[in-house]
Amino acid sequence: MNAPAYNFAYLDEQTKRMIRRAILKAIAIPGYQVPFASREMPMPYGWGTGGVQVTAAILGPQDVLKVIDQGSDDTTNAISIRKFFAKTAGVATTTATDQATVIQTRHRIPETSLHASQVLVYQVPIPEPLRFLEPRETDTRRMHALAEYGLMHVKLYEDIARFGHIATAYAYPVKVNARYVMDPSPTPKFDNPKMDNCPALQLFGAGREKRIYAIPPYTQVVSLDFEDHPFEPYRFNAPCALCGAENSYLDEIVTDDKGGRMFVCSDTDYCEGRQAAGHHGSLSAAPYKEKAGSHG
């Protein structure tokens, strides 16, 4: 038999139909978590099985796929998912944000602004923003039905009472289209403003928890806060050591055991693009030049 061992983009057609119907309802009800019959995927939970299923359901042969993990195109998770779709769907892949039509992401939103012909697919570990405040699904579902989000404000208030400021730094809750409180997945709160009024469609897949949700393009996304403690995105107060960027989200890299450290852009494509355009940081290597007269 010469038949391929699996379908285009791995999932069978019945599964894709089920996921596609869930995606359409998710778009129609922004921020609401649509239950779906999540499948076992050939990778463990926590490695992006929800995002992979959403990507598999939307992906076509014309698409150009980019996969990032914490902003990087080059980590194990990003590479294995990119290879998975290159193999099972034969799609073109890229690391350039502006050339991708579908971007699957774990825990970051690219620095480069997204455009209207792109879809951003998030891998979500825990889709329910209220889960750590109320463990019962029946109760959190009722709270969403009634738009009863007082508990979340109490949680943020307790941050202020204890630390003097809202200490939540990632998975910072947002309100979508003035109705549903939603978990933006564990992105740093630095990225929250990028979700608001974004031209690209944003889809969220949680494989273990079996939920799909969405933010349509040009939709209002507000980070929860208080009048006297307004939402503030956070970044290390330093330029990128490689490209000198002053406005990108930074990773802290420990360089020795004497307290040495460097800060570099978490978005590798953005950082490489800036370096290629001639921007330099304090630790970027000087361009290699052969020494004159060094030939023996």
Add this chain to the structure above:
Amino acid sequence: MTTIAELPPGFADKVLSAQSTFRSVMDAMARPGSVQRIVPMAGAPGPAMRGTAAIALTLFDHDTPLWLDERMAESSDVVKWLKFHTGAPVVQDSSIASFALISDGAALPSLERFALGTNEYPDRSTTVILQVESLDSGRSFELRGPGIDGVATLQASIRPFDLFERLRFNEALFPRGIDLVLVADDAVVAIPRTTRVVNKGS
């Protein structure tokens, strides 16, 4: 003597055709009022337009109860074609339907008769697929809501004429509500429950 009536065909390549059709519908739902084209061709039985047929092949299966309007239900071509290609059960009770197919807009039943979802599960609602005369000429409608950058203008010839007045019930019902997909030949426009008509031109 028996005559063998051939059913119109489904997609030539069901995997890639369904993907392409889905992306058109997804883009339509994500950008209400924008006209998307359905490229893959399938046979369209009886009163079903080719866009409707492609959507049926893409989204319907044994998990999706269907409600058909009178003209669709009376066409044995449609019923047999849907049964053969999708396997979706046709139901009489519109309030349990996942999808409703409406070929004759003038006979569109009251929207309250479809599934509206619950406040706990607003996704358990009927997606109404309504065939219309045209999605590029006719009255113009100004739309606002998620998915729309400011205002979107839709030019369409739609029956029932008071469709958008009827859809205003979505505003009070939210998050429950009806999501609508308009089809004219190969053109498709979606009006999810979040979309509001702000102004009706001439």
